[in-house]
Amino acid sequence: MSEQYSSGPLAGITVVGLEQAISAPLCTRHLADLGARVIKVEQPGYGDSTRHYDTVVGGMSAHFTWLNHGKESAALDLKDPADLDVLRNLLAAADVLVSNLGPGALDRLGLGVDTLSRDHPRLIIVDISGYGKGGPQDHKRAYDLLIQAEAGSCSITGTPGHPAKPGIPIADIGTALYAYSAVLAALYDRERTGRGAVIPLAMLDTVAEMMGFALNQVLHAGTEPVPVGMGSPMIAPYGAYRTADDQVAVLGTTSDREWRRLAGLIGRPEVADDPRYAHNDDRVRCRAELDEMVGQWCATRSLADVQAEADAAGIGNARLNGVAELAVHPQLGARDRWRAVGTPSGPAPALVPPALAIGWPVRHGSVPALGADTAAIRTEFGTAAHTT
Amino acid sequence: MSEQYSSGPLAGITVVGLEQAISAPLCTRHLADLGARVIKVEQPGYGDSTRHYDTVVGGMSAHFTWLNHGKESAALDLKDPADLDVLRNLLAAADVLVSNLGPGALDRLGLGVDTLSRDHPRLIIVDISGYGKGGPQDHKRAYDLLIQAEAGSCSITGTPGHPAKPGIPIADIGTALYAYSAVLAALYDRERTGRGAVIPLAMLDTVAEMMGFALNQVLHAGTEPVPVGMGSPMIAPYGAYRTADDQVAVLGTTSDREWRRLAGLIGRPEVADDPRYAHNDDRVRCRAELDEMVGQWCATRSLADVQAEADAAGIGNARLNGVAELAVHPQLGARDRWRAVGTPSGPAPALVPPALAIGWPVRHGSVPALGADTAAIRTEFGTAAHTT
Numbered sequence: 194m195s196e197q198y199s200s201g202p203l204a205g206i207t208v209v210g211l212e213q214a215i216s217a218p219l220c221t222r223h224l225a226d227l228g229a230r231v232i233k234v235e236q237p238g239y240g241d242s243t244r245h246y247d248t249v250v251g252g253m254s255a256h257f258t259w260l261n262h263g264k265e266s267a268a269l270d271l272k273d274p275a276d277l278d279v280l281r282n283l284l285a286a287a288d289v290l291v292s293n294l295g296p297g298a299l300d301r302l303g304l305g306v307d308t309l310s311r312d313h314p315r316l317i318i319v320d321i322s323g324y325g326k327g328g329p330q331d332h333k334r335a336y337d338l339l340i341q342a343e344a345g346s347c348s349i350t351g352t353p354g355h356p357a358k359p360g361i362p363i364a365d366i367g368t369a370l371y372a373y374s375a376v377l378a379a380l381y382d383r384e385r386t387g388r389g390a391v392i393p394l395a396m397l398d399t400v401a402e403m404m405g406f407a408l409n410q411v412l413h414a415g416t417e418p419v420p421v422g423m424g425s426p427m428i429a430p431y432g433a434y435r436t437a438d439d440q441v442a443v444l445g446t447t448s449d450r451e452w453r454r455l456a457g458l459i460g461r462p463e464v465a466d467d468p469r470y471a472h473n474d475d476r477v478r479c480r481a482e483l484d485e486m487v488g489q490w491c492a493t494r495s496l497a498d499v500q501a502e503a504d505a506a507g508i509g510n511a512r513l514n515g516v517a518e519l520a521v522h523p524q525l526g527a528r529d530r531w532r533a534v535g536t537p538s539g540p541a542p543a544l545v546p547p548a549l550a551i552g553w554p555v556r557h558g559s560v561p562a563l564g565a566d567t568a569a570i571r572t573e574f575g576t577a578a579h580t581t
Numbered sequence: 582m583s584e585q586y587s588s589g590p591l592a593g594i595t596v597v598g599l600e601q602a603i604s605a606p607l608c609t610r611h612l613a614d615l616g617a618r619v620i621k622v623e624q625p626g627y628g629d630s631t632r633h634y635d636t637v638v639g640g641m642s643a644h645f646t647w648l649n650h651g652k653e654s655a656a657l658d659l660k661d662p663a664d665l666d667v668l669r670n671l672l673a674a675a676d677v678l679v680s681n682l683g684p685g686a687l688d689r690l691g692l693g694v695d696t697l698s699r700d701h702p703r704l705i706i707v708d709i710s711g712y713g714k715g716g717p718q719d720h721k722r723a724y725d726l727l728i729q730a731e732a733g734s735c736s737i738t739g740t741p742g743h744p745a746k747p748g749i750p751i752a753d754i755g756t757a758l759y760a761y762s763a764v765l766a767a768l769y770d771r772e773r774t775g776r777g778a779v780i781p782l783a784m785l786d787t788v789a790e791m792m793g794f795a796l797n798q799v800l801h802a803g804t805e806p807v808p809v810g811m812g813s814p815m816i817a818p819y820g821a822y823r824t825a826d827d828q829v830a831v832l833g834t835t836s837d838r839e840w841r842r843l844a845g846l847i848g849r850p851e852v853a854d855d856p857r858y859a860h861n862d863d864r865v866r867c868r869a870e871l872d873e874m875v876g877q878w879c880a881t882r883s884l885a886d887v888q889a890e891a892d893a894a895g896i897g898n899a900r901l902n903g904v905a906e907l908a909v910h911p912q913l914g915a916r917d918r919w920r921a922v923g924t925p926s927g928p929a930p931a932l933v934p935p936a937l938a939i940g941w942p943v944r945h946g947s948v949p950a951l952g953a954d955t956a957a958i959r960t961e962f963g964t965a966a967h968t969t
Binding site for chain 2: 202203214223227242243245246247248249250251255256258259260319324325326327328329330331332333334335336337338339340342343344345346347348349350351352355356357358359360361362363366367368370371372373374375377378379380381382384385390391392393394395397398399400401402403404405406407408409410411412413414417418420422423424425426427428431432433441443445447448449472473474477504507508509510511512513514515516517518519520522523524525526527528530541542543544545546547548549550551552553
């Protein structure tokens with residue numbers, strides 16, 4: 194509607210989110226970040242389950258606040274024919290539908306993807322599921338942990354015998370980003386063809402794609418990658434090492450040339466050209482002894498010295514930070530990466546989206562209370578009989 | 582050129598990749614997946630460092646094969662004025678440049694982003710760095726591990742005192758997907774405005790965005806999320822439990838209603854309405870005792886029984902798989918998710934991209950040997966003096 198939709202590359206685009214949790218909501222939030230109008234359709238009374246994870250942001254949850262600024266919330270009772278009509282009219286006016294409801298939910302509403310696509314040939318529909326259509330598991334519920342476990346992501350994280358779920362919900366976020374990019378590709382395509390698109394998207398496929406390097410190891414070498422704590426299963430030396438001032442430095446080398454520089458840095462020039470360590474796959478086999486060499490060197494220096502000497506030698510390095518340290522990270526502050534977004538209890542900090550072109554505006558939308566826009570949406574999209 | 586560029590939504594789009602490792606190569610691979618012509622510019626003799634990680638795919642590495650099918654490889658010596666001219670002419674003809682060379686590398690080539698954007702106003706430029714421009718760390722090298730460590734991702738993965746790097750390189754892949762979506766948004770924008778775009782993209786910003794939920798916890802509640810192995814710092818019960826047949830089931834619940842169903846499932850109906858477990862944040866505080874209840878129930882059943890009973894109760898569940906199990910996952914097979922791509926040593930399996938609209942073609946490009954297309958590219962884009 195007003196000003197807030199008047200700029201950004203997606204100004205004029207209307208998105209409907211039949212959405213919950215992370216994958217669809219992050220997709221539509223990024224569409225809102227680019228200027229689209231996003232109408233989030235929620236169940237009256239309860240709404241998106243992430244609303245109820247906690248109450249840390251003035252009564253709203255950490256997850257919900259992160260994922261939903263810049264949207265309108267319409268709490269529609271889709272069992273009520275009048276509200277279902279509102280949704281139908283909304284879809285008729287929309288450019289994009291992003292849905293991640295449970296298996297079969299759209300069909301039960303009479304809004305199956307085939308029907309919608311036939312009735313609205315310019316509509317771009319992203320239909321997110323856990324396991325895709327067809328196959329023995331297509332009925333199964335899916336959450337981030339379940340898909341990461343099923344797709345092997347946990348098996349290459351942690352330590353041998355102690356798999357771990359990556360703290361960042363990769364299955365959800367990866368699916369969000371594939372949904373987001375697919376919508377953008379379909380919008381571009383529609384400019385020339387005039388046609389919308391139906392994009393089925395399975396969370397399992399997303400994580401399987403991200404596992405491509407590990408799949409190739411298994412398919413071609415027959416070796417199962419093992420988790421190596423702070424390291425990477427396929428690169429060495431590459432890990433975390435305690436420093437003399439009891440901090441943790443992270444060092445890595447991904448090429449043979451860097452390996453030779455690293456050998457010099459840690460005072461072991463004699464190993465630089467040792468054929469046992471010549472190539473990355475050699476070094477992966479000798480991971481333990483290389484980690485010990487690097488670890489011994491770090492243990493005799495402060496973190497600041499480790500970083501300064503590594504920088505001077507052209508060796509990548511970093512600090513192992515907690516979340517509190519990320520919150521005050523100097524690169525986020527110095528580069529003005531924080532903005533304020535609205536919430537029902539006042540403004541809250543949020544990061545600027547990672548990938549805006551220079552000149553695209555940064556929006557400052559608000560996180561809607563459940564159903565904050567229901568009346569307005571009913572008025573705008575209800576049939577006359579229902580709105581009077 | 583030939584057939585392979587004649588279809589897909591990005592048919593007719595030319596992309597230049599001044600790229601290495603994962604982030605830019607995965608971005609341009611997905612652009613190739615949609616039909617773009619992608620010309621990967623590499624250093625003669627050595628090329629992209631991921632070529633040298635291992636040799637498992639008939640001499641090519643697992644990583645390189647995953648990330649580079651469907652591209653041409655031009656090995657150009659950018660210190661040679663003739664080859665630099667080839668690159669300049671290539672950029673003049675291109676729609677998109679994606680670069681993730683080290684800090685300052687483009688400037689040293691006389692191809693700074695400002696110059697390129699002025700000379701080629703329709704060009705879409707994605708300039709990937711570790712830490713962005715400005716701030717005390719903008720000169721620093723960046724790899725996946727370094728950025729994940731710096732951005733707190735490792736601190737919420739693993740177990741307390743034993744942080745871990747997610748095995749999937751989230752910093753690289755997330756950056757690739759933000760780059761990919763930004764290119765698509767800029768292509769859409771260019772259709773209406775006629776203008777290209779400059780998109781600076783910092784890996785740190787990508788991971789910080791993905792940490793949004795954890796940042797909100799720290800910013801608003803002042804509590805540092807702790808890693809919980811196979812669980813999630815902010816949801817409970819949600820984890821991995823050993824079954825009677827010594828497999829590992831993964832179960833989770835993300836809402837209060839599901840919690841009550843789960844309590845019934847595990848034969849503890851009396852806890853369903855216990856106020857100590859009423860809401861997710863209550864359950865997070867009681868994680869250990871809830872994990873014990875769920876674990877006891879799983880320990881008395883086979884994995885198959887756990888899954889069947891959980892399915893019947895509407896509780897999401899999965900199996901903890903290794904990579905070899907992903908390679909033969911029935912959902913990937915039954916849904917025809919594998920395609921063949923070419924490599925210099927013959928065809929190799931690769932997954933179909935996760936998010937194609939119905940009707941968009943699946944391409945079957947090849948992984949190029951280093952410099953496989955150098956002569957053709959020099960002929961096509963060299964100035965007359967250099968090509969004769």
